Amino acid sequence: MTNDDPLPRLATEGERLGWIFTDRNLYRRRFTEPPPQPQPVPPELRDRLARAERATTKRILVSIGVGVALAVLIGCCGGVAARGDDESTARTVVFLFAGLAFVAGIAGAVIAALLPGWARKAVENAQRQAQDEYAREHAAWDSRRQWHDQQQQQAVDARPEWSAASPSPGTRRVDIIGGTMYGWEAVLSVFGGSLLATRGRMVLADFTGEALSGELIRLAETTGRSVRELLLPEQLAEFDLVAGLQPAELVDGLVEAMYGDAPEGNRAERSQDALLLTEVSTILAPRLTMARLLAALRVLAGRPASAQLTPAEREQLLILQPDAARLRRIEAFLHPLEEMGSAPSTAEVADLTCLVAGGAGGQAQNELLKDLTVQWLGRQVRREEPPIGSLVLLGADEIHHRALERLSTLCERRGIRLVLFFAHLRADSLRTIGGGEVALMRLGNHHEAQQAADFVGRGHKFVLSRLTRSLGGDETHTLADTYGETETKGGERGSRMSGRHLRRFSSTNWSKSRNWSQTESTARGTNWSDAATADRVYEYVVEPRVLQDLPEYAMVLVRNEGQGSVVQAVEVDPAIVTLPRVSMKPIAAEPLPDPAEAVIPALRPLEAPPAVGWGAISDPPRQQEPGRSSHER
Template sequence: MSEVRPVRRRSEKTLLGWRHEVLVPSPGPPPRRPAPEEHSDVSAEWVAAQRRSEADINRPLLFVLLALVAIGTVLVLLAMLGAMPFFLAATGWVACLAVALPVVVALMQSRQAVGDRLADERDRRALELEEKRRLLRERQEAHAAEYTEWQTRRRAYEAQPRWHAVEVPPGTGRVVVTGGANVGWSALLTTIGAARLRDGGDLTVVDLSGRAAAGEFVSLVQRCGLIPRVWVLPADLPRMKLGSDLDAAHRADILASTVLAIDPRADIEADRTILVKVFDVLGEDTAIMRVTAALGMLGLPGAADTRDDPALALLSEYERKELRAAFTGDTAAMERAPDLQRALTPFEGLGSRAEQEPYAQVKIIATDRSTGEFAGRAYGTYTLDSLSELLDLRARRGGTGRPWARTIVLCGADTLPGWAVERLVHAAERVSVGLVLMYRETDGNALSWLGADGTLPVVMRQPGAGSAAATAAFLGAGSRGRVHRLTEVVGTALDESAADGYVTDTAESVTAAVPVRYTARSIAPLDLVRHIRSATAWGRATAHAAENDDPVDDDGTDRLTDRRLDTYGLQQLPPTAMVLPAPSGGPVVADANPGILTLATATLTPVGDPAPERIVRPEEEPPANIGPPPERLDWRG
């Protein structure tokens, strides 16, 4: 027997959310079964009416017949009494008989006509009943065929996927998200991360939102048996080695860029030259605290006694002499050194307690909102510039991989300088690393990236009227979208539920039945569905609101509401709603809720994609029925 199996390929696409689309229309109510028409036989009332009509017609003849009988009777009596000659009486009697005979014949014919009419009526009604039965059988046979077809269309309608995956289109290098509350970013991050877990891809999240935007995703990663590497700055700065194992020139570039982010008036080239000289003396792998100590020493007068300064105890006497010699006569550099020291002081603990750790598939670098916007800008710029340097290094080594196999998500891109984000964009583009930029508001930098080539624009709920007006102008006047009730219900239920930090209670920590590891080739879709349902608030909330998944209510009310995507409408979007461009033109509204994957009506096939390719194997001898049963095919792929 020929065997048909789907062709399984490794996915290289990034999932952003779900689009509700009913491709197979509703078949409507079932066809009504034809009912037999009412049939009545010849009723007694109708027969009685016919008899009365006959009696009314024959009444004059009866009167004539009775009169003739009376006359004949009188003639017979008169003849018997001798009052009339017998001959005359006989003549009269014969005359009455001659007249009565046609009357009797007419009455008999009338009775026969009525009987024939009744018989014809009964025959006509019998034929009519037979015709009705024949037509009823034909209609019932047609109804049976229509009902079978309706059942087929109904099963296809009920079994069809209604939530289709929204993926990054081919040829797209970055996704730019404008707007969105913390809970919306959490949903989008979890959805993107789930796609990377399914593919076994690499994901790096730079969370500058001040909240744990990737908190739900961390729970999902742990439930999948993986260990995410989470650094919350500045607390985890001593454990972070990002950028500290580069050469002196690249480390100087990163630190100079960080100083420029803190002080926009700084001369990045001059600062870079100073730092390169310091690294040349202290070594390219020296700690940042030794660099700040050197900068502090350079800011002191040349004749000052620095032997009792504890900050300078990190430098040997030889290093101090070499530093003095390297900057001899460079008055501008020595005057600039104290400013550089103050700017780099927050990074003194970088990598001080770092250990050699294995490669981690999921990496999250976040900033604590208690540090303030200024420190968050500094830590974010250092992180972004370090990632850019690493990507440039990969590009120089020819390390271009599959598009979006490695993904970087930047939450809070509007808190960083535009040049830092631009450098990361170009570095990621050179090595085909997928990039997701999340802006809290639609400012000038966000608008410049929304309309750039190779960008997929995504619009979420806008925080203010100014940002909403700029976004509405980008979408175009008169734009509208349809929002599903499930998006409203789940988004409203979890609004303002984003965690404040990445510190979790050990009593609520996730345990895994498989060995905990840092990487995994892939997570099976059905396992991923189970983990999303159990480990994330999105999965649990979506399971409770699953009754809102039908396209219409029981009373026929449409569950999709039409909304205007203007200044007011963009501020009223549900937290997880996303507005994206449709391939056919015009915006469409999707849902970033990762819990939708747990619904039976969800599919990983986007709208318009063909069915998975299938191959047919030739006839072959079936294998012996031994061993465990084969793995169930996954319909979600």
């Protein structure tokens, strides 16, 4: 063991299926205080500068003109008034006042010329004061911002990025579906190491034929735990699967192993085989071994007797007259087990017991050994001393679901963690899974991936199915012209006497009128509507394609909490333990900051994601991958 070996770090208390990645930067909050703004120069100062610059020339000319005019006026008026006795003195006074008036005009012109400079200097002083005040305020604001960022950095640095994914409290069973052999080996290292540290003694049965427990064995050895590994059937002589059984228990186990999951139509054959084996076992008791049982069957078949049987036992066996075909069939089943328990072996109980199925035996022998091993595991669970903390079965696909259910019930009653690995999701697996939490790894077959997605379930949401928009309008324009004309003509004719003369007269009047009018009216109207229709649809929580494309060291953990399932993306790479900010315990998800305050607004909440996508954990940073003793990952 070296100090750089990461395997011992996996043997930390607390059950862990793997780790869940959480981006710690999502919890970083922005400094929301707005920065100070520089104060503008008072507008009256700028107005004064503008007026001074605009009226400078005029003021100079006016001042000089007024000064000269006053000087001339004083000189003229003073000269007239100074005529008299003291003319010289008066003139001196006049010239003095005229000079003063001229100098005052020149002084006014100078002051008028200096006013823009004074106004400009006042503006510059105001700007300098505003800049100094802004610099002080900005420095104080920047100091507060840096302190806030420092506090946020410390809080983010203290937050782990990888939190342990643990089974829910009260769950005794975990089913792992799919995955590759490398993925299973990683789960054994991570989950198995935590089970050894948390629950103590572990029994592991590997039916895959790939010997996946090598890294877990090395982990147990480097942490000072005892290990017992048996390769079956190669080391069958050192391990007796039926040791200590009563005749009835042995017969029941052998008959169950011989027939396995045969249909119920063979119940009569089962009963006849059980009766024959019971009679033979009763004669051989209490020294009941597989070698003696096979020797007894050969005696019944008329073959030479073995030295393992006593003469009295042979005489009692010959009384039985079983069917020869039945004897041959039973012997054919039990023949591969003849050497079971024949070699001396230590019966010490180890912290980690690994039963590894090899590929040396035939198919029938391996099937029989597998069934007997499952029965032996059930007896180990029922034993009071020493207690088992966890039981792991690799390659549980070919084990009959009734046997798995019995084993699950036994583990449930005794508080033992049962972990089942299924390479495929088939009919028997579908009957079995769901008794606890289920972890889905890569499923290459699309049909199995669809069944797994159906198992996870579907969620409903409202989807826009139809969008209707209509736009219409009308416009009416009316133009009417009215024209009328009237004409009236009239007159009179007559004669009348005017003196002695008769005068004739006539008069005519005529009038004509016209009227014309035009009427115009316009009416416009517009109407529109915008309608959307949403339908409630059901979609997979996890799409089947996601399960087919899972990374090798990734799983989808389906946890039953309350009235629904919680789906979590879990990374099982053992090398994660070497990364910084890794928590070996689960951490409750904290609410994310409001998007208005978050530096990186989250697209969705961390709790109960509607769909699983791997994103950042599909290819996590790996500094070291421990335990590649037998395979190159």
